[in-house]
Amino acid sequence: MNDQHKEFLLEGLDCAHCASRIENGVRELEGVSSCSVNFVTKTLRMETEQGIDIPVIQNTRELIQSIEPHINVVDRRKTKQNPVRNFYLEGLDCANCAAKIEKEAAGLPGVSLSSLDFVSKTLRIKTDPTATEKNDLSAEIVQIVKRLEPGVKVVQQSPHSRSEKSQEDGTKNAVMLTRIGVGAVLTATAAFAPLNQWLEFSLFLAAYLIVGGDILLKAIRNITRGQVFDENFLMSLATAGAFAVGQFPEGVAVMLFYQVGEWFQSLAVNRSRKSIRALMDIRPDYANRKVGNKTERVSPEDIRTNEVIIVKPGEKVPLDGKIIEGESMVDTSALTGESVPRKVKPGSDLLSGTINKNGVLTVEVTKEFEDSTVSKILDLVQNASSKKAPTENFITKFARYYTPVVVITAAVLAFLPPVLIQSASFSDWIYRALVFLVISCPCALVVSIPLSFFGGVGGASKAGILIKGSNYLEALNDVKYVLFDKTGTLTKGVFNVTRIQPENGFLSDELLAYAAAAEAHSNHPIAVSIRAAYGIEIQPDQIEGYNEISGHGIEATVKGKEVFAGNEKLMNQEKIAFTKPEADGTIVHVAVNRVYAGYLAISDEVKEDAASAIRMLKELGIKKTVMLTGDSKTVGERVGHQLGLDEVHAELLPHEKVAQVEKWDARKLKNEKLIFVGDGINDTPVLARADIGMAMGGLGSDAAIEAADVVIMTDEPSKIPEAIKIAKRTRRIVWQNIIFALGVKAIFLTLGAFGIATMWEAVFSDVGVTLIAVLNAMRVLNVKNSA
Template structure:
C-alpha cells in the first residue's frame, strides 16, 4: 500500500470512529440541531476535504461535471437538509470505493510492471582492469560489456567470449532456457543464468530490443479501442444529462404538485435528486473498461505477444480470415536435405559429396543445407573454377571431375539427359562429367506447432485460412496439406500478395476482419493492408516490430490463437462490466426518482458497483491458454 493510500485509510478509520462516537453521543445526550450539525461537519471534512477541493479546482477550470462535483453537491445538499449522518456516510463509502479502486489499479500496474521488469539498471564495462557499472544509455555501439550470472543483458550484441544459458521468458513468454555460445547474437532483457560472458554491443540502448518492447507496452494505452472511445464520449454527455435530470427532479415535481393543489414536500424531492446524483456517478465504467484492456495487453505481454494498442486487441476477436506467408511463418526458413536419389552408377554419399563441393563457395541457404548434409570438412584445395550461372545453379571442377549442380534449367542448358523428379521441395540436379548423377531434395522445415495453430484458429471460428508464397505450387501444396491450410496461392511476387489480400477483403463482410501473418521483413505492404498485421517478430527483429500491429516474440504461430483467446475474454469482461454497471444504475435511478431508494442504496449503486467492476476487470491479467 502506498503512502497516499495509507493516508486515505487512516482518514477513513478516523471518520468512521468519529461518526460512531457522535451518533452514540447524541442518542445519550440531547443536543441542539446546530451543535449536531457542527459535530458531523468534523468527520465530513476529515474524509471529504480533498473531494471538495478537487471539485472547486475543476469548476474553476471549467470542468464542472465529474464524480467530484456529483459527490460534493449530493453530500452538501444532504447536510443542508439535515441528513448529517447520510451525507457524511456517503463521503466515507465513496472514499472506501476510491481506495479499493486505487489498490486494484495499482495491483494491475504492479503485475504488468513485474511481467515487463526487463529494463536493465546498469551495464558492466572494464575500465583499467576494474569492472565499472555505467548507465546503459552511455554505452556506445561496438563497446564490450560483461554480463555476470544472474544479471540482465542490458544491450543487444554478439557474444565474443564465453558460453552460457539465457532465460528469455520476459521477451518470449517461454520458460525453457536457451543455450548461447561465442559468436551468437543475444538480446537485451534476457537473463544470464550460468556463466560470465563478454558481449560486443551492436545497438545503442535506445534502439535495443528491451527498449522497443517497453516502449510498445507503455504506449499501447494511447491507441484506444472503439469501446473505450465510446465510454469516454458516453461519460462526457451522460454526467451533464443526469445533473440536469436531478435538477429537474428537484424543481419540476414540486411545482406541478403545487399547481395541482397537492402537498409538494420540497425537501423530499431535493433529497431524491441528491440520491439520484450519487447513483448516477459513472466511475464503474470510466475506470473498469480501460483497466480491462490494460490487463489484457499485460497478459499478452507476459506470454510473449506484443499488442500495440487496445484497438488491435479488440479487433483480434473479430478476425475470421487468416492469411499466412509461408517461409519464416509456417516454416522455419531453415532448409535441410530430405531425400537423396542417386542415378545408376552413383551412391548417396558420392552425390552429396559432389554437390557439397560444387556449392562450397556459396552462402545461399540451399548451399548451406547441402554442406550440412555432407557433414565432412570441405578441402577447398580440391575444388576450383567455380562459376555461378544465374537462375540455374553452379559448375565447378572437383578432384579431376567437372560438376554441375542446379535446377532442371541447368540440365537443359548443358544438354544433360536427366530424370525429372516430382517430389515437392527444392530440387538440385547433379551431373558429373556431363553424366546425370542424381537428384537431391531440399525442403523447408515446417514449424512444430504450425498444424496445431491452424487447427486452433479453426476451432475459434476462423472461416478460411490462406497461404501466399513465392514457392512452387508443389512445395506450397505439400505444406498446406500437411498443416491443414484451406487455400493456397503460389509463385507470387510481393505485389501479387497484396492483390490476393485485396480480393479477400472485398469478399468478407464489414464486421469480419482479416489478419495477415508474416515475418515482418518482406511483407510490410501486406501487413499494412490487412485489418490487422501479425508479425513473427523473433528476438530483435526491428522490421517486424515496426511493421505489425501484433508481434509474436518467439515466432510460434500457436500464439495467434492464444492472442485471440485473450482478446475474446477481455472483451467478455468489458461487456460484463458495461451491462452490470448500466443495469444496476438504471434500476437504482428509477427507484431513486420514485423515492424508494435512499442514500444507502445510492452508495451501493455507485461505490459497490465500482468495486465489483474493478475486481472483475483485474481478471484480464490472468487469462491463459
C-alpha cells in the same frame, strides 16, 4: 570514443547488392575503421578515426550518391531526437481528470498526439521537433496538470525510464485514513451522543469538511474553470443538498463512504498497476563493462557496440550481444513465455531482458540499448495504450455526455414533480434527485475499461506475444480469415541442400559454386542454405554484375560468365530448356551462359505445432485458413495437405500475395477481420495491407517488430490462437464490467427516482460497483486461463 560512432538511415535503399557495394566502399574510405550496412533496417553504422568526422561523412554521402543517387542519407542522431516525450504524473488517481489532461495537452501547439495511460500514470506526447524548440512544452504540461489536478507532480522521463511508484502514495494513504478516522469519530459522536441541535450540527459539519473538504475544493475550482460535470461536482452537490434538506447524517455518511470506497479503489488500481509492471520487469538496471582486467558497473545506455560486458549468474542481460566466452543456461521466459531455459555457448546470440542462470558470460555488444530487444519490447508495451480500442474511445465519449444528461435529469426530477403533483414536497423530490446524482458517477467504466485492455496487452507480452495497441487486441476478436506465408511461418525456414543434380557436362561442385556465387548477396533462407552447402567464402571481385528478379531468382555475372539461378519461371522467361525434377522440396535451377547446368533440391521442415495451431484456429471459429507462398505448387500443396489448410496458393510474386489478401478482404463481412501471418522481412507489403499484420518475429528480429501489428516472439504458430484467446478473454471481462456497471446503475437510478433507494444504496452503486469492476479487470492478467 563516443563521437567516433556514426549511424545513418539510408532512405530508399531497396537493393541488397547495392547495400553490399556501399558497405565495401565506405569501409575503404580513409578514416573509416569499420562499417556495416543492415539492408533490412536500411541502417549504415560506421566507426571513424577521431578528429576527421566532417570529411569522412561528406565522402560517405558522395560515395552513396554515386552508387545509388536516389538514396537519402539521414543522420540517425537527428531522427533519435525523439519527438515522443513521456511525463510521469505522480499521484494521479482520478480517471476523469486523466481524460481532461489528455484532451487539453492534445490542444497545445505542435502536439500531434496526446495519450494519457491512467494505469501507468504516463502522459505520452508526440510533437513536431521544430515546435518543441519554440515552445516550452514541459512548462505548458505542468500548467495544465497544476490547473486540473494541483496535487499531481509532473516528472519528465527518458523514453526508457521506469515509472516507479513514489513514496507519495503511502503518504496520501496515511493522510486519507487519518481524515476518515477523525471524520468517523465525529460523525458517531454527533449521531449517538446527547447533544443540543447546534453542537450536533457543528460536529456533522466539521466531520463533513474534514472528510470531504478536498472534494468540495476540487468541485469549486473546476466550476470556476467551466468544467462542471465530474464526480467531484456530483458528490459535492449531492451531499451539500443533503445538508440543505436537513439530512445531516446521510450527507456526512455518503461523503465518508465515498472516500472509503475511493481509498479501496486506489489500492486495487495500484495493485493492478504493480502486477502489470511486474509482468514487464525486464529492464536491466546496470551493465558490467569490461575495462582491461577489471569491470565497472555502468548504465546500459552508456555501453556502445563492440564493447565487452560481463554477465554474472542471476543477472539480467542488459544488451543484445554475441557470447565470446563462457557457457550457461539462459531464462528467456520474460521475452517468450517459455519456462525451459536455453543453453548458450561461445558464438550464440544473447538477448537483453533474459536472465543468466549459472555460468559467467563474456559478451560482445552488438546493439546499443535503444536498439536492443528489451528496449523495443518495453517501448511497444508501454506505448500500446496510445492506440486505444474502439470500446475505450466509446466509454470516454459516453462519460463525457452521460454525466451532464444525468445532472439535467436530476434537476428535472427535483423540481418538476413538486410543480405537477399537488401532494409532492420539494424536500422529498430534491432528496431523490440527490440520490440520483450519487448513483450516476461513471468511474467504474472510466477506470476499469483501460485497466482491462492494458492488462490484456501486458499479459500477452508475458506469453511472448507483442500487441502494438489495444485497438489490435480488440480487433483480434473479430478475425475470421487467417492467411499464412509458408517459409519461416509454418515451416522452420531452416533449409538444407538435399540433392545436387548437374546436367549437360557440368560437375556437382561446379554447379554448387555457380549457385552460391549467384546467391552471394541474397539474405533469403534458401540462398543462405546454398552458401552454407558450398562452405567457401565467396570473394566480391568474382561477381561483376547482380540483378535480383522479384519472384523469379537471380541474374549475375560470375567470373565473366552469365549465371541464372531461380525457379521455373526464370528459366521460361529466359527461354532456357531445363529438366523438371520429381524431387521433394524447393528446386533452384541454374544456367551458365544460357546453358542449363542442373538443379539443387532444398528441403524445409514443418514446425512441430503448426498443425495443432490450424486445428485450434478452426475451433475458435475461423472460416478459412489459407497459405500464400512463392514456392512451387508441389511443395505448397504438400505442406498445405500435411497441415490441414483450407486453400493453398503457390508460385506467387510479392504483388500477387497482396492481390490475394485484397481478394479475401473483399469476401469478408463488414465486421470481420483478416490476419496475415508472415516472417516480417519479405512480407512487409502484405503485413501492411491486412487488417492485422502478425509477424513471426523470432527473438530480436528488428524487421518483424517494425513491420507488424502483432509480433510472435517465439516463432510458434500456436501463439496465433493463443493471442485470439487472450483478446476474447479481455473483451469478455470488458463487457462484463460495462453490463454490470450500467445494469446496477440503471436499477438504482430507477429505485432512487421512485424514492426506494437511499443515499446508502447510492454509495454502493457508485463506489462498490467501481471496486468490483476494478477487481474483475485484474483477472485479465491471468494469461494461463485465457482459454
